[in-house]
Structure formats: structure tokens, C-alpha cells
Amino acid sequence: MKNKNIKTILLVSFSFVLVLSITSATPQSAYGAKTPKADDVSDNWIAEDQAKASKRAAEVVPFVDKVVDECRLFRQQKLRKMKLSVNDIDNSYFLLDSPIINKEDDQYGPVRFMHSKHAASVGDCSACHHYRPADENALETTRCSACHQESFMSDHPERVGLKAAYHLQCMGCHQEMAEGPVDCIGCHVKKVPDHADFVKLGVNPGAIEVTKECLRCHANAGEDMLSSVHWLWEGPSPYTLCKEKKINHGKRSTAINNY
Ligand code: HEC
Ligand code: HEC
Ligand code: HEC
Numbered sequence: 294m295k296n297k298n299i300k301t302i303l304l305v306s307f308s309f310v311l312v313l314s315i316t317s318a319t320p321q322s323a324y325g326a327k328t329p330k331a332d333d334v335s336d337n338w339i340a341e342d343q344a345k346a347s348k349r350a351a352e353v354v355p356f357v358d359k360v361v362d363e364c365r366l367f368r369q370q371k372l373r374k375m376k377l378s379v380n381d382i383d384n385s386y387f388l389l390d391s392p393i394i395n396k397e398d399d400q401y402g403p404v405r406f407m408h409s410k411h412a413a414s415v416g417d418c419s420a421c422h423h424y425r426p427a428d429e430n431a432l433e434t435t436r437c438s439a440c441h442q443e444s445f446m447s448d449h450p451e452r453v454g455l456k457a458a459y460h461l462q463c464m465g466c467h468q469e470m471a472e473g474p475v476d477c478i479g480c481h482v483k484k485v486p487d488h489a490d491f492v493k494l495g496v497n498p499g500a501i502e503v504t505k506e507c508l509r510c511h512a513n514a515g516e517d518m519l520s521s522v523h524w525l526w527e528g529p530s531p532y533t534l535c536k537e538k539k540i541n542h543g544k545r546s547t548a549i550n551n552y
């Protein structure tokens with residue numbers, strides 16, 4: 294019986310943690326800022342032109358078959374001579390969420406890419422825009438997806454697919470410069486469905502009811518919690534009034550901080 298009580302208390306505190314993490318994801322304070330803070334990898338930042346960026350992300354551009362084969366140094370000099378600069382960037386912000394990739398794999402939400410900020414800190418358009426279409430009238434800085442589409446194309450075995458193109462170039466440079474994220478969560482936020490439609494609770498529900506409701510779908514997360522350090526922690530508490538040096542305090546032993 295005692296065991297059951299402990300379990301209930303635990304589940305309540307577990308759901309509090311989850312609720313906190315969900316509510317902290319609402320876009321409020323940072324809304325409208327031009328760029329997110331460098332350490333803000335979550336999706337709680339929304340750009341001013343978010344709707345436009347989402348629309349661009351969904352576009353599939355025509356495939357470019359013939360490209361000009363020139364060496365990197367030559368291309369770099371050419372773009373520098375053309376004096377292409379941050380001022381020539383119309384889209385300071387991209388969401389990368391290509392339907393080409395998503396039809397094979399769609400575990401994550403769109404990837405945020407601060408284009409102008411990158412161009413300014415890298416200082417070289419050709420570091421990313423490394424090839425151009427053979428068509429003289431085409432844009433020097435054509436989108437990656439114009440040349441990188443499917444992950445295998447028998448006519449162009451030398452070209453990597455779009456997902457690999459991004460991963461190799463984005464992470465490759467971050468690794469080389471020792472700046473920018475290389476961990477998955479640095480670029481990816483897991484797709485979490487809107488829980489407004491999921492959670493069915495009455496008016497003013499009690500903590501235990503809330504926990505039960507979450508566990509309807511998250512039973513495994515509840516079980517995992519039981520063997521996690523968040524549940525099992527305990528330790529000496531020399532500064533706790535009346536318990537000085539006497540007891541090992543913690544969720545596990547004295548059910549402290551269990552709400
Ligand atoms: C530097 C940024 C960056 C990092 C770090 C990164 N990715 Fe990606 N990833 C991207 C981009 C950009 C795309 C393409 C997004 C699109 O167009 O849909 C992508 C696409 C994907 C996709 C396919 C799209 C989807 O929604 O499922 C998967 C799966 C994926 N990445 C897994 C990973 C994993 C696993 C890691 C860690 C080992 C990782 N990525 C690290 C940038 C990154
Ligand atoms: C860190 C890599 C990086 C750098 C540096 C960079 N870009 Fe980009 N650029 C991108 C990516 C990624 C896209 C979006 C590609 C896509 O949607 O497939 C893009 C898209 C563009 C587009 C839109 C192309 C279209 O067809 O709509 C233009 C224009 C552009 N870049 C210009 C520039 C200029 C000018 C510079 C240099 C001042 C520059 N970029 C530097 C990565 C970069
Ligand atoms: C005009 C066509 C074109 C565009 C636009 C283009 N690429 Fe490429 N890319 C190529 C070709 C061709 C190759 C094969 C190069 C080879 O044979 O080594 C390639 C190869 C790559 C490779 C493999 C390794 C390497 O660096 O050679 C990566 C990664 C890559 N591209 C990423 C990107 C990204 C990211 C973008 C957008 C910022 C982009 N590419 C835009 C044509 C293009």
C-alpha cells in the first residue's frame with residue numbers, strides 16, 4: 294500500500310515537470326526578436342517572417358541537370374569579384390523542411406537557419422553556394438535543392454541527396470570551425486503534437502487526475518521515471534533545519550519535494 298502511495302506522488306511530480314516543459318515552449322517573451330539567443334535551441338523563438346519562411350520551405354524547385362565545374366578557389370574569387378554581400382540576401386532566415394526529405398523521413402520539425410547571420414560570420418558565400426547552374430542567366434546562389442534532390446540519382450551518382458548535403462555541409466563546417474551545433478538537438482526539435490486536442494480533463498482537475506491522464510498515453514515514460522535519478526536521489530542535508538547531519542534526505546527516502 295505504501296509503495297502505491299509513493300508511486301502516485303512520484304507520478305504527480307513527473308507530470309509537473311512535463312507540464313512545465315510544455316508551457317515553457319510557448320512563444321511569448323522572445324517573439325519578434327530578429328535572432329534568437331545563441332544558446333536557445335528550442336522552438337520557442339518565432340521569426341517575424343515565419344509564415345513566409347514556412348511557405349518557402351514547402352517549395353520544390355526545378356532540378357538543375359547541368360552545372361559549371363569550377364574549382365572552389367576560382368568560385369570563391371568569382372563571387373568576391375561580383376561583390377556579393379549580406380545586402381544581396383533577401384531571406385535572412387530560412388526554415389529547412391523540404392518535402393523531398395520529408396517523404397522519406399519526417400521525425401523532426403523544420404530546422405532553423407539564420408542565413409544573414411551565417412553569411413556575416415562565415416564571410417564567404419561560396420563556402421555554401423559551391424556550384425552554379427550552367428545556364429548563364431541562373432542565380433549564382435541557387436538553392437541547394439535545385440541540384441541535390443533524391444538520395445540516389447543514377448544520372449548523378451556524384452551528387453549527394455538533399456539530407457546528406459545539409460548534414461555534411463552544416464555539421465562539417467561546425468566541426469571544422471568549432472562553432473555552431475553538431476549535436477542533433479542543436480538543430481532539431483522533436484515534433485511534439487499539440488496537446489490541446491489530446492488531454493481530456495474536467496474543470497479544476499486534481500494533480501492525480503492530471504497524472505493519470507498523461508499516463509494514458511505515456512505509460513512508458515512513467516515507468517522510466519521510477520528508475521531515474523529524478524526519483525532516486527537522496528543525500529545528506531547538513532543545512533536543513535531539524536535534520537542537520539542526521540538523515541539521508543531525498544525523494545527516495547523521505548519523499549521530499551514530491552508535491
Ligand atoms: C547543423 C544542423 C544539423 C545537425 C547538428 C543535425 N541535423 Fe539533421 N537535418 C538538418 C537539416 C538542415 C535537415 C533538412 C531538413 C529538411 O529540409 O527537412 C536535416 C534532416 C534530418 C532528418 C530528416 C528530416 C526529418 O524531419 O526527420 C533526420 C532524420 C535528421 N536530420 C536526423 C539528425 C540526427 C539523428 C542528428 C544528430 C546525429 C542530426 N540530424 C543533426 C540539420 C542538422
Ligand atoms: C552557411 C551557408 C551559407 C552561406 C555562407 C550563404 N548562404 Fe545563401 N543559402 C544557404 C542555404 C542553406 C540556402 C537555402 C537553400 C535551400 O532552400 O535549398 C540559401 C539560399 C540563398 C538564396 C536564395 C536562392 C533562391 O533560389 O531562392 C540567396 C539569394 C542566397 N542564399 C544568397 C547568398 C549570398 C549572397 C551569400 C553571401 C553573402 C550567401 N547566400 C551565403 C546557405 C548559405
Ligand atoms: C548548381 C548545382 C549545385 C548547388 C546549387 C549546390 N550543389 Fe552541392 N554539389 C553539386 C555537385 C555537382 C556536387 C558533386 C561534387 C563532386 O563531384 O565532388 C555537389 C556536392 C555536394 C556535397 C558533397 C561534398 C562536397 O562538398 O563536394 C555536399 C555536402 C553539398 N554538395 C552540399 C550542398 C549544399 C548544402 C548546397 C546549398 C547551400 C549545395 N550543395 C548546392 C552541385 C550543387
Ligand code: HEC
Nearest residue numbers: 331406407414415420421462463466467470472473474479
Ligand atoms: C561555412 C561554415 C558553416 C556552415 C556551412 C553552416 N554553419 Fe551554422 N554556424 C557557423 C558558425 C561559425 C556559427 C556560430 C556563429 C554565430 O552564432 O554567429 C554557426 C551557428 C549555427 C547555429 C546556432 C546559432 C544560430 O544562429 O541559431 C545553428 C542552429 C546553425 N549554425 C545551423 C546551421 C545549419 C542548419 C546549416 C546548414 C544549412 C549550417 N548551420 C551551416 C558556421 C556554419
Ligand code: HEC
Nearest residue numbers: 308311312314483485486488491492503506507509510511
Ligand atoms: C492522447 C494521447 C496523449 C496524452 C493524453 C498526452 N500525450 Fe504527451 N504526447 C503524445 C504523443 C503522441 C507525443 C509524441 C510522441 C512522443 O514523443 O512520444 C507526445 C509527446 C509528449 C512530450 C514530448 C516528449 C519528447 O520525447 O520530447 C511531452 C513532454 C508530453 N507529451 C507531455 C505530456 C503531458 C504532461 C501530458 C498530460 C498533461 C500528456 N503528454 C498527455 C500523446 C499524448
